Amino acid sequence: MVLADAGCEVTLWGRRAELAEAVNSTRTNPDYLPGIELPENLRATTDAAEAARDADFMVLAIPSQTLRGNLAEWTGLLAPGTVLVSLMKGVELGSAMRMSEVIEDVAKVGADRVAVVTGPNLAREIAARMPAAAVVACSDETVAQRLQAACHTPYFRPYTNTDVVGCELGGAIKNVIGLAVGIADGMGLGDNAKGSLITRGLAETTRLGLAMGADPLTFSGLAGLGDLVATCSSPLSRNHTFGTNLGKGMTLQETIAVTKQTAEGVKSCESVLDLAHRHGVDMPITEMVVGIVHDGKPPVVALKELMARSAKPERH
Numbered sequence: 001m002v003l004a005d006a007g008c009e010v011t012l013w014g015r016r017a018e019l020a021e022a023v024n025s026t027r028t029n030p031d032y033l034p035g036i037e038l039p040e041n042l043r044a045t046t047d048a049a050e051a052a053r054d055a056d057f058m059v060l061a062i063p064s065q066t067l068r069g070n071l072a073e074w075t076g077l078l079a080p081g082t083v084l085v086s087l088m089k090g091v092e093l094g095s096a097m098r099m100s101e102v103i104e105d106v107a108k109v110g111a112d113r114v115a116v117v118t119g120p121n122l123a124r125e126i127a128a129r130m131p132a133a134a135v136v137a138c139s140d141e142t143v144a145q146r147l148q149a150a151c152h153t154p155y156f157r158p159y160t161n162t163d164v165v166g167c168e169l170g171g172a173i174k175n176v177i178g179l180a181v182g183i184a185d186g187m188g189l190g191d192n193a194k195g196s197l198i199t200r201g202l203a204e205t206t207r208l209g210l211a212m213g214a215d216p217l218t219f220s221g222l223a224g225l226g227d228l229v230a231t232c233s234s235p236l237s238r239n240h241t242f243g244t245n246l247g248k249g250m251t252l253q254e255t256i257a258v259t260k261q262t263a264e265g266v267k268s269c270e271s272v273l274d275l276a277h278r279h280g281v282d283m284p285i286t287e288m289v290v291g292i293v294h295d296g297k298p299p300v301v302a303l304k305e306l307m308a309r310s311a312k313p314e315r316h
């Protein structure tokens, strides 16, 4: 919708024929965005070849853990100059690869053919055309500028950045910290706890980013602090809501059952911790989230352990 509002001809691929048909005939997506009017220059199809034909950009918005399998089916359809754009905020389980790395690996393209759009961009607010800023990241700044122009609208303001590593880590780790803040909210721990988790969450994000070659300034920008604040404050965030339900005492299975869409942090907390171990970085909040979500640790025990860690300087 953003690309179409910015003047691009957009073809949206989806798996279900009835939903593609509903988008084309009613100009709405009744399942995901009821009440939102979609632009005329956006059409939907279930034919991936039709969607990919002669595309300047192929924008990928699917769950992170299915990207590798999905993209493998589409690489033969890519035009020679198509730039692949990731909207995904996760890290692949097992390989611990960022989404742009998975794209390069599967599509066999260079980093200059892969871009990332990230930032405080809760889908429902964007769909309501409420104002938001974002980051368009690519190692090739001219590609980032082309994509910036392609998605700039009166309600969506994209900035360019060449720090792809930092932008992707910011997007993936804010989901993990969003889970932690949700758990704290569910437990009724108050706003001091929230401010502390957001700040120390950003500190551990920055530590990992530095170890992986990211620019630390990226984390005080839209892909870092901006997205962290939006996710940790909003009931629209699936990760925040997932954590809140856990903090209120729901079991993991009960929480999964009431979560309709993807809460990326639930799986990516494990791959982020994997990255932390690979790079020898301490990420205590991420470790706490993995303990609660995957190892059945009661939130009160995790909280006690987090608070009892050895005393240290703030800039550690």
Ligand SMILES: NC(=O)c1ccc[n+]([C@@H]2O[C@H](COP(=O)([O-])OP(=O)(O)OC[C@H]3O[C@@H](n4cnc5c(N)ncnc54)[C@H](O)[C@@H]3O)[C@@H](O)[C@H]2O)c1
Pocket: 015, 061, 062, 063, 064, 066, 070, 087, 088, 089, 090, 121, 122, 123, 124, 260, 261, 262, 264
């Ligand atoms: N929703 C948001 O507010 C938002 C904002 C920015 C970035 N993102 C990121 O975008 C990515 C997708 O999130 P989403 O909110 O669109 O999630 P979603 O759960 O709505 O899934 C996106 C689409 O993928 C489809 N899908 C699910 N499993 C699939 C599979 N195996 N193969 C192919 N398609 C499949 C779903 O049917 C849906 O149409 C995530 O990485 C998320 O972090 C989401």
Ligand SMILES: O=P(O)(O)OC[C@H](O)CO
Pocket: 089, 119, 120, 121, 122, 123, 175, 178, 227, 230, 231, 236, 237, 238, 239, 240, 262, 263, 264
């Ligand atoms: O609903 P969430 O938690 O996946 O967050 C959505 C976006 O990433 C917010 O920028």
